[in-house]
Amino acid sequence: MNPAYFPALRDVLVHGLPVTIEVSFASMLIAVAGGLVLGVVRALRNPALDAIVIAYVEVLRGIPLLVLMFFVFFGLPQLGLHFPEIPSAIIALGLWGAANGTEIVRGAIFSIASGQSEAGAALGLGWLQVMTTIVLPQALRRMIPPFMSLFVSIVESSSLAALIGVRDLLEIVRIKVENDATLWLPLLISILFIYFLINYPISIASQRLEKRLT
């Protein structure tokens, strides 16, 4: 075993892992919050708002995530908007996650039988009350499994941030191998395990929740 491995791994864990978690977690929050707001907006069935949200969702889902990240980090400064590396990665990954989250929320809301909200309206509830007391409580359960797999994708995709200089797991590995290329294989295998250890609990939680809720 290369004696440089353990100090290198220590740096990967101490410096890289928190950054990967920070970028992933912040992006998840944006994905959920943005997805809920835009998904509920879609449920309003207002043609003008629909058009705006559809355009947002389709554009963000239609371009490669890496291109989006480059756009935020290298493109926006030319328009006078400067973001450091980590916020740039979070903005790009969060906006991409929110687009996917919108589709998850919209799908879950529309999967609740229309009779449910009509029964609420007939009982004397306004649109907002029907949404918050009848539709969303039921729809939230159906959103959990697809959101879990979106979270897994977000963790995986956070490694793209290395390409705009975010010092996440992958970037720290790349820095460590600059002096010693023999570290490539052991360090890559190490971060494979780390990614797996982050994602596996999410998958397990998803399966559990799916079983409990269906």
Place this chain on the structure above:
Amino acid sequence: MARLRLADISKTYRRGTAPVFALRDVTLDVAEGETLAIVGPSGCGKTTLLRVVAGLARSDAGSVLFDDDEVGELPPERRGVGFVFQHSALYPHMSIYENIAFGPRARRVSAAAIRTSVLESARQMRVDEQLLPHFPRELSGGQRQRVALARALVTQPAVLLLDEPLSALDAQLRLELRLELARIHDATGATTLFVTHDQSEALSLGRRVAVMRDGRIEQIGKPRELYDAPANTFVARFVGAPPMALFEGTIADGRFTASRGFSFAVAGAAPGAAIAGFRASDVRLAADGEIRGVVRAVEDLGAESYAYVDGDFGTLVVRVAQTPQAGERVAVQLDPTRAKLFDADGKRR
């Protein structure tokens, strides 16, 4: 409770490019505390009509009046209706108690008052108090509909709207709940619109019955009136089972002559093309009968039996005392005094 009046309700929607008339000039008057059943084949507009009364759908024209208040422009939550759906539409994430308490809670009534009215309503619908903490998925179909009724009635709505509440249940339960609905109506005195495609349900529950077809009301009347004096051939065939047999023919010189086969005397009928209708109970098998045919099938329902007789004239359903064999040649005698006569276009003469 309120008197419900509908005046000239019309509604069109587009299927592809062609306009579909869901409702055409529907006018109705339901007295306070009355049950009006609306019956018709699927797609006749009966459910759409109910949704217009509830405010879940908008009509293009016409007015909806609860007592003297025009409610056509009000959203459903401000109309004060109780609605029971074919598939109960109970909230799966709430207990039975919470389901029933839902309407009163939305009205911000005090917790104690809510509890009293929920228990009262559950008792009235014979929902066992022990079921209240349970969830809808733990209940049978019949119990669910009782809960749905309790949920609809607990707020004491101006009008109770029932959209095929029994059709998702099995036959025995349907009959049981049908009697329950009659009892509940007597107990609450709710002004009720009851939509069904089952004519026996409509006749049994409606003090009056409206028969709908293609978005129009073909006839409104007491069950007996619809049965004895159908306004047209559609109502004649839709009300009563088995359906009335209809024969085209002409009336001349005081006799109706069917275009194929037989004739009988009709006193005082104006001459011209006509349709004669006979119910299964208006005809019988008799050796000297004027109509001859072959028994195609026999339906033995226990209490009564019907023979389906094929001949030149088409098919005639005959109520029989002793069941003939399929394939047997028989003679059928009509009771001319029971004949229902219609114009060639189907209107009652």
